[in-house]
Amino acid sequence: MHISQVWIDIAYLLAASLFVLGIKGLTKPKTAVRGNQLAAIGMLIACVVTLLHKDVLSYEWIIGGLLVGGTIGAVLAIKVQMTSMPQMIALLNGFGGGASFAVASAEFFKGVNGPVEIISTGAAVLIGAVTLTGSLVAFAKLQELIDGKSIGFPGMKAVNALLFLGSISAIGMLVVEPGNSTIFWGMAIAACVLGLLLVLPIGGADMPVVIALLNSYSGIAASAAGFVMGNSALIITGSLVGASGLILTQIMCKAMNRSLTNVLFGVMAEGGETVDADEVYQGKVKSSSSDEVAMILETAQRVVIVPGFGMAMAQAQHAVRDLADVIEARGGVVEYAIHPVAGRMPGHMNVLLAEAEVSYDKLKDMDTINPTFEQTDVAIVIGANDVTNPMAREDKGSPIYGMPILNVDKAKTVIVVKRSLSPGFAGLPNPLFAKDNTLMLFGDGKQAIIDITQALKDA
Amino acid sequence: MNFAEFVPLLALFVLAIFLGVELITKVPPTLHTPLMSGSNAISGITLVGAILAAGHDGMLIQVLGFIAVVLATINVIGGFMVTNRMLAMFKRK
Numbered sequence: 313m314h315i316s317q318v319w320i321d322i323a324y325l326l327a328a329s330l331f332v333l334g335i336k337g338l339t340k341p342k343t344a345v346r347g348n349q350l351a352a353i354g355m356l357i358a359c360v361v362t363l364l365h366k367d368v369l370s371y372e373w374i375i376g377g378l379l380v381g382g383t384i385g386a387v388l389a390i391k392v393q394m395t396s397m398p399q400m401i402a403l404l405n406g407f408g409g410g411a412s413f414a415v416a417s418a419e420f421f422k423g424v425n426g427p428v429e430i431i432s433t434g435a436a437v438l439i440g441a442v443t444l445t446g447s448l449v450a451f452a453k454l455q456e457l458i459d460g461k462s463i464g465f466p467g468m469k470a471v472n473a474l475l476f477l478g479s480i481s482a483i484g485m486l487v488v489e490p491g492n493s494t495i496f497w498g499m500a501i502a503a504c505v506l507g508l509l510l511v512l513p514i515g516g517a518d519m520p521v522v523i524a525l526l527n528s529y530s531g532i533a534a535s536a537a538g539f540v541m542g543n544s545a546l547i548i549t550g551s552l553v554g555a556s557g558l559i560l561t562q563i564m565c566k567a568m569n570r571s572l573t574n575v576l577f578g579v580m581a582e583g584g585e586t587v588d589a590d591e592v593y594q595g596k597v598k599s600s601s602s603d604e605v606a607m608i609l610e611t612a613q614r615v616v617i618v619p620g621f622g623m624a625m626a627q628a629q630h631a632v633r634d635l636a637d638v639i640e641a642r643g644g645v646v647e648y649a650i651h652p653v654a655g656r657m658p659g660h661m662n663v664l665l666a667e668a669e670v671s672y673d674k675l676k677d678m679d680t681i682n683p684t685f686e687q688t689d690v691a692i693v694i695g696a697n698d699v700t701n702p703m704a705r706e707d708k709g710s711p712i713y714g715m716p717i718l719n720v721d722k723a724k725t726v727i728v729v730k731r732s733l734s735p736g737f738a739g740l741p742n743p744l745f746a747k748d749n750t751l752m753l754f755g756d757g758k759q760a761i762i763d764i765t766q767a768l769k770d771a
Numbered sequence: 772m773n774f775a776e777f778v779p780l781l782a783l784f785v786l787a788i789f790l791g792v793e794l795i796t797k798v799p800p801t802l803h804t805p806l807m808s809g810s811n812a813i814s815g816i817t818l819v820g821a822i823l824a825a826g827h828d829g830m831l832i833q834v835l836g837f838i839a840v841v842l843a844t845i846n847v848i849g850g851f852m853v854t855n856r857m858l859a860m861f862k863r864k
Contacts, residue, residue: 327816335806336794344802345855345859347809351813355816358818365822365823368822368823370833373836373840381841384845385848386848388845389852389853389856390852392853397853401808401811404850407842407845408814410842414824414835415817415836418835419820421829422827422829422832426773428772527811531814535784539784541823543819544783546819547783547787548787550816551785552788552791552810553810554791555787555791555792556795556810557810658803658806659803659805662801663857666801667860672801
């Protein structure tokens with residue numbers, strides 16, 4: 313059974329509308345599940361009508377692909393741990409880009425006509441391939457298959473520029489010579505290499521920006537594929553996703569006070585004189601014990617917990633919640649201060665704490681929580697570093713000067729749970745650790761929190 | 772496709788970006804991760820193009836289509852399921 317193009321287009325419009333309503337649902341935690349389901353229904357409608365398209369001549373490859381992809385997707389979604397969500401998102405971004413890359417390639421071999429289709433095909437292949445290989449590198453870094461630090465070689469930027477310009481001119485050549493598959497594959501390979509080289513030099517804490525940006529690319533690639541096929545569903549949906557990724561990218565950059573170019577080319581702001589860690593810490597760092605921390609918490613009325621990537625690494629979210637429960641049972645108030653770039657992707661901490669059943673109205677963003685630190689008895693920093701560094705606020709010569717931070721140092725007492733005094737991603741010492749009102753609790757994040765909880769229960 | 776057919780599609784593209792910007796700026800930071808996985812699932816709409824390629828004549832086109840169907844389906848199924856899993860955690864309070 314085949315249905316006519318008009319009905320298919322109307323069904324696509326319906327699907328696109330459901331996607332918009334779905335994203336609208338995501339603006340509130342209460343309506344979010346429903347929003348996601350609406351979007352899924354939209355996707356089902358779009359796929360079913362496409363299967364009835366007259367151009368679909370055989371179903372073997374389609375059904376095979378749906379089964380293989382569906383199984384892999386379902387297994388990934390069920391098995392993945394919440395702490396590994398950044399890797400999962402990176403992988404999904406990559407597959408999205410890869411799918412657009414493959415679709416545009418298939419269109420190329422069906423035969424593309426005229427400059428509009430050829431340029432769209434080229435754009436879909438270029439962006440799709442960069443998204444695919446770039447995301448795989450991001451995945452490998454987050455999964456610690458390769459070194460998470462910046463990897464590069466001299467002249468890397470020149471090579472990247474060459475690959476980019478080469479790909480663009482290859483697209484130009486295809487306009488002149490539309491059927492030349494050598495040029496096509498050459499461009500595709502150059503784009504794949506470009507994706508690798510673009511993400512390799514980007515280090516760990518800049519990952520939220522890269523993931524958001526690749527998210528955007530995967531949408532733009534889908535849109536470009538839509539232009540190749542003259543398919544409105546792909547164009548609308550792709551641009552929605554592209555816009556979403558761009559906004560998240562912008563939010564992340566702003567939260568680090570860095571421009572997108574800075575992040576992409578791995579440049580930190582020029583620092584004045586380098587700050588000597590010994591000078592900052594010498595004789596001023598006070599090491600504490602879980603018993604001492606529990607004693608301070610006994611009388612605390614208001615406690616703010618500041619989680620960072622270290623909490624994810626230590627899988628400490630459940631332990632943190634248990635501690636909060638005990639404090640609350642004693643009559644204290646507990647809130648969580650979430651910096652926009654805490655963790656390895658936008659919203660990373662929120663998902664982990666939601667997994668530990670922390671109510672989302674206790675998770676406060678930076679602007680909301682910052683004015684309250686002065687009335688806070690105890691701030692507990694677990695696995696966060698650069699986002700609490702007062703140098704960003706006070707030291708005009710510092711490379712991170714101007715980056716918005718959580719003002720934890722304004723709390724009456726600050727407890728920092730950390731393995732050692734080693735610097736965070738910015739490579740800077742943190743004067744917070746040497747403040748009079750700061751106590752360091754050295755050790756594994758999860759164990760330290762469990763010990764405090766136990767000591768507080770016994771008190 | 773000629774240029775006259777391209778312009779209406781371009782208009783669609785530009786307007787959808789504006790709509791996207793309006794919608795996404797309203798999403799609270801707490802939901803940014805589910806937003807990313809959800810938008811990933813939605814960008815799996817490429818599956819529509821993939822189906823058309825995999826159901827076409829010609830071995831190379833079918834193989835490329837098959838790869839596209841696999842990748843896009845991982846995105847769609849994986850994306851929606853994992854988003855649902857995360858959002859269920861936000862909802863239960």
